Each structure stands twice: as C-alpha cells, then as structure tokens.
Amino acid sequence: MGTAPFRSPPPSFPATAAAAATRRPAGGSVHSWDLSTGVDGPGTRFTAFLAGCPLRCLYCHNPDTWRMRSGRRMAADALVAEAAKYRAFIAAAGGGATLSGGEPLLQPVFAGELLHRFKHELGYHTALDTSGFLGARATEALLADTDLVLLDVKSWDRALYRRLTGRDLGPTLEFARRLADRGSTVWLRFVLVPGLTDDPANIEGVAAFAASLGNVERVDVLPFHTLGAAKWEALGRRFPLRSTRPPTAERTAAVRAVFAGHGLRTV
Template identity: 45%
Template structure:
C-alpha cells in the first residue's frame, strides 16, 4: 500500500523516480473512487498548456512509450507521489483567484491523465466548482474511458496526434493510432474545443505525407481551434540515461526553423489554423 505524501511543486523537467514502489502497474490500476492518486509535480505559471496563466498538474501513468518522450519518469505510477484529491484541491484553491484573474485555469497533463480517470475527474470537478477553466493534455489512446460525465468537466482538450501513418505511430509510440483518431472524431461530433498538438521529430514524424495525413484529418473539424507544431528537443534525454533506458534519438537534432515553417504551412494549406 502506497503511503500518502505531500504534493510536490516543481517542474516537468525534474527527475522523480521510485517514490511509491508499492504502486500498481499503470495498466493494472483499478480505482473507481479517485480519492487518491499518483502525481509527478505541478507548475503554477505555465502559458504553454492552454489559454492564460495556468497551473499544470503532471500525473503519473502512461501506456504509450514514445521514443521522443521527455518525461519517461511519468510512465509508471511507482515513480509518482501518492496524494489525496483533497490535498490537490486545497493547493489549487490557494492559486485559484490569481489564475482566474489572469484568464487561466487548470491543465492536467502527464503521463496520461486517463490512466487515473476517477482521480483526475474529481480534480476537474473541483476546479470547475472554483470557476476555473479546465484542460486535459492527452494522447487520446484511452479516450474510450472518458464518458460524457468526464468530458463535461473539461473545457479544452489538448490532443496529441503524433502521426497519421499507422506504421509510424506504432514505431514511435508502441501503440495503435486508431483509438486516438476515434476519440478525435467523437470530440468533433460533440463540438468539444480542441487544440491538436503534433511533435515534429526529424527523421521520425516529418515526412510530408505523414503531416498531410494529419492535416487532412483535422481540417474539416470545426471544433479544432489550433494545430500546434511542437519541435522535438533533447531536454529530457538525461532522464532516459538516469533511468537506464535506451534512448534511440540521442543523435537527433531539433528541427530547423525552415522545417518547422514547412510543416506549419502544410497545416495551413490544408485549412487548419496552425502555429
């Protein structure tokens, strides 16, 4: 049984491992109550993860194994801190007036928030009661877990569509793309606001046909407010080494400005609002 600990402030770039060694595997978690959960850390001044100034809570647990992940220490619940939902909401309440005044809100990222569906739903519901805008950063792979009640607590979905090509998606994530695309179509059908995020990795996801496939899929969706091109970086490479993981992208450089512009223009040419 994991021991309840203090929720840690900090940064997504800090390495945190082995904090809750008795935690279940991320694919075996069974918790329909959500009173407790596993978190990596939280940040209080992000302008990157949704509109306005945001508190971003990084929860633990993810079923994807992206080759370019900059937070592999959020893959496993055992690496997170075991905290109560009441503790999270008390901490959020401390910042809520300032966040609200600056047009921001709460974003839950990860890891993958839907691994801990009941826990994150309770936090979203608490944030809504405080009058805060809510957003989720998700791969959409577990979108079938998000029932209408869960999605009703969320104002904005930051949806990572990592590839349109099934082979590329499986090679870079070790999972299938179909659940993500199915979730995107469901969000479009219910007119849920979405920002699509695409990580641009030279030699991995930058093929023009791959980009064009995402662009053509997303362009007709009226609920997609932005397509955000996120350049690959090496800021998390030290985590792979510290955790003894094989990091296959060690020699990959971030994309050039010309490549980033080419991809943004591909999205715009297809009719997407891209940046």
C-alpha cells in the same frame, strides 16, 4: 545504475474500459505540479502531472512519469487545495488548470473528480492533455467538465505511430471523432521529428484529418528537442533519439504552412 533497454513494454489494461472508469479511488498518483504560461492551454495554468502512461514514446521528455508508482499518492482534496493557492493570481492573469502527465486518463475517476472541482469549486478554465489512447475511459461527465482537450496526434502513418509509441493509432482517432461529434474544443498537438514524423505524406495526413473534424481550434506544431535526454539517463536508459537534431526554423514554418493550408490556425 546499469543500462536497460531504451523502452520498457507498455503496461496492459483491463479489457473493459467502463469498469476501469467507474472504480472509486481513495486518491490518485501525482507526479508533480507547477505553473505554466502558454504551453498547457490559454493563459497562466496550474498544471498537475499525473503519474502513469500507456505509451512509450521515443522522444518522451518525461519518462519519469511512465509508471504510477513513480508518483505520490494524493487525495483530490490535497491537490485542489494546492491549486486554490493560486486562485487570485490565475484570476488576474487569466488561465485555469490543466491535467497532464503521464496520461491523465490512466486514472479516469481521479481525473474526472479533479476536473469537476477545478471547474466548479475554483471556477477555473479546465484542460485535459492526452494522447487519446485511453479516450474510451473518459466519461461524458468528465468531458463536460473539460473546457479544452489538448490532443496529441503523433503520426498519421499507423506503422510509424506504433514504432513511435508502442501502441495503435486507432483509439486516438476514435477519440478525436468522438470529441468532434460532441463539439469539444480541441488544440491538436503534433511533434515534428526529423527523419520520423516529417514525411510530407504523414504531415498531410494529420492536417487533413484535423481539418475534417471541425472542432480543432488550433494546431501546435512542436519541434522535437532533446531536453528530456537527461531524464532517460537518470533512469539508466539510453535516449533513443540522441543523434536526432531538432528541425530548423524554416522546416517548422513550412510544416505549419501545410496545416494553415487546410484552414487551421497554427502555433
């Protein structure tokens, strides 16, 4: 396969988010699912990765989830039945179900149905892993069925955010404030990338914003890694941060201390 540019242009979206959020799909595009512990919410989780994402993050470790056509079409019944297979195990081990991606809010009606059924039919604690860029597509019903939002705030610097993702930071901040206003529980995620997101002013900006919200239960400072590089290569793309090394343990601890200094619990 030939070498393509390191990022393809992000897809465009309907101007009216409400219209996109009310279409009733026959199903949805699902990339994969698995069981995880401690990384996609509390306890042992059934995590479903929906296909399609509006961001093109330089450090993305799942570029194979960018396009909806990369997934397989599934009815909600089929995915709920798959999640139900682990019901006894999840009940014993603690946990629930998480929608990740990709970006679940690219398929808001499908995501809303899944969260509702995971919560009310299976009795699972529910979590939504999102960049927040499409937060306007999340209906109040969807958020009512979401026990925890895993919100990725990739940068406080708007120019850097656009460089990192190809998108504007504004919608994520608006969604974060909406979640705070309604009292939704949030775990904020921040990826520490040497030479990009590790500027002290950038870290301080994210930390101060998170502390101002009042609903951030914890902050996950995630050290950059190159584990997704092979996926970029398999897609015929060069991993743009192939020369970037992960942050040291000492640097990661220092960044966590900045968030802790704002009264936030860090992991």
